[in-house]
Amino acid sequence: MSDVLDYAAVGVGPANLSLAALGADVENLRSVHFEARPGFSWHPGLLLPEATLQVSPLKDLVTLVDPTSRYSFLAFLANEGRLYQFLTAKFPAVLRAEFDQYLQWASRSIPSIEFGAEVRGVRVRAGRSSDGRSSDGHFVLDTGRGEVTARNVVLGTGQTPFVPGFLRPHLGADVFHAEEFLSRPRELPGRAVAVIGGGQSGAEIVRHLMRLDEPPRSITWITRRPGFLPMDDSPFTNEYFFPAYAREFHGLPQADKRELLAEQKYASDGIDLATLQDVYRERYRHECLLGRKDWLRLMPRSEVTGCARLSDGWELEVKGPHAPVVRSDVVVLATGYEYRLPDCMAELAPHLARTSDGLVVGDDYALSLDLRTSGRVFLQNGARHAWGIADPNLSLLAWRSAVILNAILGYRRYNT
Ligand SMILES: Cc1cc2nc3c(=O)[nH]c(=O)nc-3n(C[C@H](O)[C@H](O)[C@H](O)COP(=O)(O)OP(=O)(O)OC[C@H]3O[C@@H](n4cnc5c(N)ncnc54)[C@H](O)[C@@H]3O)c2cc1C
Numbered sequence: 546m547s548d549v550l551d552y553a554a555v556g557v558g559p560a561n562l563s564l565a566a567l568g569a570d571v572e573n574l575r576s577v578h579f580e581a582r583p584g585f586s587w588h589p590g591l592l593l594p595e596a597t598l599q600v601s602p603l604k605d606l607v608t609l610v611d612p613t614s615r616y617s618f619l620a621f622l623a624n625e626g627r628l629y630q631f632l633t634a635k636f637p638a639v640l641r642a643e644f645d646q647y648l649q650w651a652s653r654s655i656p657s658i659e660f661g662a663e664v665r666g667v668r669v670r671a672g673r674s675s676d677g678r679s680s681d682g683h684f685v686l687d688t689g690r691g692e693v694t695a696r697n698v699v700l701g702t703g704q705t706p707f708v709p710g711f712l713r714p715h716l717g718a719d720v721f722h723a724e725e726f727l728s729r730p731r732e733l734p735g736r737a738v739a740v741i742g743g744g745q746s747g748a749e750i751v752r753h754l755m756r757l758d759e760p761p762r763s764i765t766w767i768t769r770r771p772g773f774l775p776m777d778d779s780p781f782t783n784e785y786f787f788p789a790y791a792r793e794f795h796g797l798p799q800a801d802k803r804e805l806l807a808e809q810k811y812a813s814d815g816i817d818l819a820t821l822q823d824v825y826r827e828r829y830r831h832e833c834l835l836g837r838k839d840w841l842r843l844m845p846r847s848e849v850t851g852c853a854r855l856s857d858g859w860e861l862e863v864k865g866p867h868a869p870v871v872r873s874d875v876v877v878l879a880t881g882y883e884y885r886l887p888d889c890m891a892e893l894a895p896h897l898a899r900t901s902d903g904l905v906v907g908d909d910y911a912l913s914l915d916l917r918t919s920g921r922v923f924l925q926n927g928a929r930h931a932w933g934i935a936d937p938n939l940s941l942l943a944w945r946s947a948v949i950l951n952a953i954l955g956y957r958r959y960n961t
Pocket residue numbers: 555556557558559560561562579580581582587588591597598599600662663664665701702703704746887889925926937938939940
């Protein structure tokens with residue numbers, strides 16, 4: 546048997562875990578899924594105990610393309626013997642901690658996943674075939690433990706926390722991205738905390754801080770947005786998260802895409818209504834019942850433009866109608882994420898086609914590579930500019946994996 550795999554996947558977050566789950570029962574499919582971490586974990590630094598999914602749990606790894614799969618969220622509940630309790634608990638939204646357990650369970654059941662394996666390099670092998678002319682063009686992946694050869698590569702390395710340039714030199718124990726909120730011990734009780742960013746992560750952190758047994762001395766929540774705005778979760782808007790809409794969006798001219806991405810921002814980047822209500826109620830409790838006036842200070846329409854270290858904390862320079870400076874002991878950057886091609890793609894990066902908005906991503910999620918290769922490089926969760934606001938979301942997870950898997954197999958295994 547050839548030692549060339551059909552594909553090698555880089556990164557195992559929900560995206561490539563979905564691909565692994567859909568491929569697990571495909572006969573004769575040879576694949577490997579490399580994950581740098583020692584085991585599966587879903588944004589562990591933001592796995593706050595009260596945080597919930599923003600989507601239906603039916604938008605799991607598999608259900609929307611294969612409701613009979615043994616890797617569904619329902620199969621997990623059944624396996625854990627929790628179905629009756631889950632139904633009876635009637636959670637308005639599934640706890641993220643439970644979805645993380647589900648994802649971990651799936652990751653443990655799929656043998657083609659290798660944890661503790663960081664892909665350090667991807668290159669194209671330029672060997673000669675027997676006719677002496679063409680190269681075999683297979684992809685070679687280096688994991689530090691050895692090399693594997695594959696016809697195709699699927700990138701699923703997720704997004705990188707975004708930190709504005711002027712804040713980067715200050716990153717450390719008291720200035721950090723939200724992604725690290727839980728991953729290091731923090732001194733929060735009795736200190737002034739500023740949270741920058743008016744999206745879901747910012748709201749979840751503010752809610753969490755307000756509920757601590759030993760809360761901060763004060764919380765300042767700063768956002769450029771005109772207010773603390775809800776996610777638009779209404780029925781017609783939710784059609785932006787349908788495969789048919791994603792396909793339609795993908796076919797539009799780039800200028801139209803840009804306009805629509807701006808227009809549709811709050812369908813994906815707003816704050817989920819339940820979290821907003823919680824924050825509002827916590828503020829009521831602290832202000833009205835506990836007499837802590839101005840303990841939570843809200844600063845919408847305010848942009849942080851500078852940051853200076855003081856002998857006893859930080860001074861943030863702010864442009865906006867509320868205050869020109871904010872002094873704080875701790876600064877949490879809920880400033881979002883951006884897509885960056887992983888370092889392991891450095892050798893192939895100059896050969897990838899781009900527009901001014903990002904990588905060119907085809908209608909089966911393949912990148913456009915100007916090298917002679919045996920297969921292609923597919924991209925999960927890096928194509929918001931090309932596929933629309935649903936790209937980083939769980940909504941199209943199973944569908945996108947099925948599209949990629951069908952392309953790799955060369956036949957329609959899944960109805961997409
Ligand atoms: C806190 C949070 C909550 C979210 N909640 C929701 C939600 O409720 N609903 C929703 O629709 N969306 C949600 N999202 C958006 C999205 O679903 C998640 O970000 C999701 O985790 C994206 O999955 P991914 O597999 O693309 O990336 P990630 O989950 O980021 O996984 C990428 C993986 O690749 C690994 N990796 C990176 N480089 C390498 C390498 N060179 N070699 C090997 N491994 C590598 C990383 O270690 C990581 O495990 C949330 C996002 C965040 C940040």
